Amino acid sequence: MDLTRSSIVQIRDAVRAKKVSAAEVARHFLERVDKLDKKLNSFITINPQVIDDARALDGRIAKGDDIGPMAGVPIAVKDLLCTEGLRTTAGSKILENFIPPYTATVVNKLKEAGAVVLGKTSLDEFAMGSSNETSAYGAVKNPWNLDYVPGGSSGGSAVAIAARLAPGAIGTDTGGSIRQPAGLCGVYGIKPTYGRVSRYGIIAYASSLDQAGPMANTAADCAVMLEAISGKCRFDSTTANIGVPKWSQEIRQDLKGCRIGLPKEYFTEKLDADVTRVTQAAIEAVKTRGAEIVEVSIPLVKYAVPVYYLIATSEASSNLARYDGVRFGHRADFSKTPAKDLEEFYSLNRGQGFGVEVKRRIMLGTYALSSGYYDAYYQKACQVRRLLRDEFLRAFESCDVLLSPVTASPAFKIGERISDPLEMYLNDIFTTSTNLAGLPGMAVPAGFSIGGLPIGVQLTAKHFDEQRIFDVASALENTLVKEERVPNVI
Ligand code: GLN
Numbered sequence: 001m002d003l004t005r006s007s008i009v010q011i012r013d014a015v016r017a018k019k020v021s022a023a024e025v026a027r028h029f030l031e032r033v034d035k036l037d038k039k040l041n042s043f044i045t046i047n048p049q050v051i052d053d054a055r056a057l058d059g060r061i062a063k064g065d066d067i068g069p070m071a072g073v074p075i076a077v078k079d080l081l082c083t084e085g086l087r088t089t090a091g092s093k094i095l096e097n098f099i100p101p102y103t104a105t106v107v108n109k110l111k112e113a114g115a116v117v118l119g120k121t122s123l124d125e126f127a128m129g130s131s132n133e134t135s136a137y138g139a140v141k142n143p144w145n146l147d148y149v150p151g152g153s154s155g156g157s158a159v160a161i162a163a164r165l166a167p168g169a170i171g172t173d174t175g176g177s178i179r180q181p182a183g184l185c186g187v188y189g190i191k192p193t194y195g196r197v198s199r200y201g202i203i204a205y206a207s208s209l210d211q212a213g214p215m216a217n218t219a220a221d222c223a224v225m226l227e228a229i230s231g232k233c234r235f236d237s238t239t240a241n242i243g244v245p246k247w248s249q250e251i252r253q254d255l256k257g258c259r260i261g262l263p264k265e266y267f268t269e270k271l272d273a274d275v276t277r278v279t280q281a282a283i284e285a286v287k288t289r290g291a292e293i294v295e296v297s298i299p300l301v302k303y304a305v306p307v308y309y310l311i312a313t314s315e316a317s318s319n320l321a322r323y324d325g326v327r328f329g330h331r332a333d334f335s336k337t338p339a340k341d342l343e344e345f346y347s348l349n350r351g352q353g354f355g356v357e358v359k360r361r362i363m364l365g366t367y368a369l370s371s372g373y374y375d376a377y378y379q380k381a382c383q384v385r386r387l388l389r390d391e392f393l394r395a396f397e398s399c400d401v402l403l404s405p406v407t408a409s410p411a412f413k414i415g416e417r418i419s420d421p422l423e424m425y426l427n428d429i430f431t432t433s434t435n436l437a438g439l440p441g442m443a444v445p446a447g448f449s450i451g452g453l454p455i456g457v458q459l460t461a462k463h464f465d466e467q468r469i470f471d472v473a474s475a476l477e478n479t480l481v482k483e484e485r486v487p488n489v490i
Contacts, residue, residue, distance in 0.1 A: 015072030094353025104201025121156030176431025186454025261399030317365030325349030
């Protein structure tokens with residue numbers, strides 16, 4: 001079987017039927033990483049145990065054990081999720097030598113379902129960024145054109161999927177970090193409803209927005225992975241006590257009776273011509289499947305970027321306080337000159353360990369939370385966030401799923417936006433509102449620019465209605481994808 005082009009479902013079925021061993025699958029993808037990742041730089045650390053883990057699984061299969069729905073599937077895990085005994089850096093120098101003493105629930109659940117961890121993928125430092133250029137471990141390249149960014153912050157995970165270095169990956173999404181790189185690399189990626197997936201063991205960026213989710217090469221693969229990682233977790237009190245449907249078995253590509261809303265604020269004249277063309281084609285595609293198109297309005301999305309950057313940086317400034325060189329993180333060399341006082345001790349440790357973007361955000365967030373400014377910034381942002389959520393819920397009275405672009409343009413060149421933070425933040429214009437409202441959202445590959453770069457569309461549904469997203473994603477997949485295109489590098 002052609003493992004490179006196989007889906008998660010195909011690999012899992014073949015492993016369970018003993019047509020291929022889990023060890024052969026793991027070896028195949030390890031060899032691909034070895035051959036291709038020097039160019040792409042998508043992995044920070046490879047799991048040295050992966051072949052042994054796969055062999056152990058083969059031993060259980062030989063004994064007749066019933067292995068779960070991810071049987072023998074190698075997974076690339078964003079290096080923001082703690083893995084016991086396996087270095088976890090968050091893309092930062094400050095955690096260069098951090099070996100977690102425990103494993104994130106998401107990773108444990110994947111393993112319980114039969115998956116093996118192939119390695120840890122690159123990301124913007126502490127998941128702050130939209131291009132993967134802020135990683136302390138070097139920029140990650142878009143496999144469709146190596147001069148271009150893959151998006152971020154889960155850029156390494158998106159690249160691993162697009163270049164077929166792994167059949168499935170885990171990303172995290174605080175303001176678009178699964179959907180934006182998925183869109184720019186031409187893969188599927190879903191941010192679940194807030195509370196669907198445990199955040200335990202995921203290095204926190206902005207706790208009220210962070211969610212982990214799957215990235216893969218088919219909509220059904222994302223559904224299978226999401227089934228494996230969802231559910232109430234006793235270590236994360238924000239997980240919802242709600243059943244986990246079998247989305248992958250319920251997918252209905254017939255969209256008769258499904259109302260698809262086009263939020264008019266997302267269709268501005270600032271959209272790139274290729275993005276407009278591809279999005280229009282996606283709208284036509286859902287119509288051919290029987291969906292009804294309605295126009296909706298969510299006026300407050302115009303404030304999503306400023307509201308997001310106030311809330312996310314405020315929460316980050318608090319979450320990142322623990323990296324002080326005492327409890328966690330890099331410690332400066334004090335062997336020759338000891339620190340004058342505690343303040344100098346902290347500031348040297350943190351000053352050397354954090355990169356510029358992380359420092360910028362800690363300062364912004366600390367300012368927004370400081371007394372005298374709290375009411376004007378952080379609290380005001382929280383109020384607007386609530387109103388934005390209400391507007392979404394109102395829009396969902398007249399539709400079931402929202403369809404929009406993921407980003408206003410396809411991938412940009414490495415170096416093109418990194419020196420202009422405002423321009424970089426504006427990348428998140430279509431994705432941040434989903435997190436602020438706690439809704440599920442997915443990026444679905446929908447076409448290509450004239451220059452050959454992938455373009456995705458974004459689907460957003462009501463809280464806990466991931467099923468509708470998978471239905472529409474799958475309908476789009478079957479209508480739009482005429483022939484499978486893969487990047488030349490592979
Ligand atoms: N690009 C956004 C940011 O920089 C989103 C990041 C994310 O979702 N982790 O904050």
